[in-house]
Amino acid sequence: MAYVLQVDFKMDGPFGDEMAEEFSDLAKSINEEEGFMWKIWTENQETNDVGGIYIFKTKETAEKYLDMHSKRLARLGIEDVNAKIFSINSKLTEITKGPII
Amino acid sequence: MAYVLQVDFKMDGPFGDEMAEEFSDLAKSINEEEGFMWKIWTENQETNDVGGIYIFKTKETAEKYLDMHSKRLARLGIEDVNAKIFSINSKLTEITKGPII
Numbered sequence: 001m002a003y004v005l006q007v008d009f010k011m012d013g014p015f016g017d018e019m020a021e022e023f024s025d026l027a028k029s030i031n032e033e034e035g036f037m038w039k040i041w042t043e044n045q046e047t048n049d050v051g052g053i054y055i056f057k058t059k060e061t062a063e064k065y066l067d068m069h070s071k072r073l074a075r076l077g078i079e080d081v082n083a084k085i086f087s088i089n090s091k092l093t094e095i096t097k098g099p100i101i
Numbered sequence: 102m103a104y105v106l107q108v109d110f111k112m113d114g115p116f117g118d119e120m121a122e123e124f125s126d127l128a129k130s131i132n133e134e135e136g137f138m139w140k141i142w143t144e145n146q147e148t149n150d151v152g153g154i155y156i157f158k159t160k161e162t163a164e165k166y167l168d169m170h171s172k173r174l175a176r177l178g179i180e181d182v183n184a185k186i187f188s189i190n191s192k193l194t195e196i197t198k199g200p201i202i
Contacts, residue, residue: 004143004154006107007187020192027196040199042105042187049176049185053105053154053199084109084150086143091121095128098141098154099200 003035003099004086005062007069008051009078015045035061037100051082055100059085103138103201105187106163108170109152110179116146136162138201152183156201162184 010086014022025027030039037055044050062085070081088100115123124142131140138156139140145151163186174182189201 004141005145006109006154008107016190017192018159019190022188023193024196027138027193030197038104038123038199039197040178040201041164042107043125043191044134044185044187048188067201073129084143084145086103086109086150089117089120089142091118092124092128092142093140095125096137096140096142100137100141101113 001090002088003059003062004088005054005056005066005083006051006080006086007054007066007079007083008042008049008074009081011050011078012047013045013047015043015050019043033065036065041085041097061065102191103189104154104156104157104160104163105189106153106167106184107187108167108182108184109143109150110182111132111149112179113149114146116144116151117149120144122149134162135164137166160188169173 015061030036035057037057042051042053056065066083073081093100129194131137134159138158139152143152157166167184194201
């Protein structure tokens with residue numbers, strides 16, 4: 001059963017196309033992480049919140065990624081990270097057309 | 102451009118199949134909300150966190166839904182709701198196979 005990793009934190013930019021350019025290599029590397037299925041990249045230029053909605057194949061791979069990602073963000077000076085890992089209620093998600101098994 | 106609404110809050114259950122049974126009519130009604138595209142239902146039985154990852158067609162419809170949903174949760178006694186609305190970085194999301202335009 002797949003797991004959701006929900007992450008957000010404050011960042012002063014870049015956003016939009018500039019962000020895409022700066023992080024495209026990172027994005028490609030995320031595709032190679034163990035258990036990774038997909039990520040939607042989130043940003044709010046008004047509040048300087050950025051983050052992502054990830055799907056991992058297992059709770060363990062989500063936890064492992066979050067641990068690595070938190071350390072990577074800390075190296076960039078970002079210590080205050082909101083992160084939660086959830087299982088998925090498949091029956092309700094099926095009703096509301098969520099794109100996940 | 103689509104928007105992400107990320108919501109979570111504490112709830113003492115029900116979870117899993119019981120939750121699905123209790124909220125299936127609610128789930129069907131969410132499909133009818135203006136601008137709604139999909140929702141993944143999230144739950145963590147260890148921490149009593151529940152919530153959802155929603156996609157709406159516009160920022161305005163995401164905001165309108167959140168306002169209505171917050172009032173509905175307040176009527177159930179749930180006042181402490183974490184909610185954030187984000188735009189999507191399409192270029193990075195395409196690289197990481199996020200299931201959204």
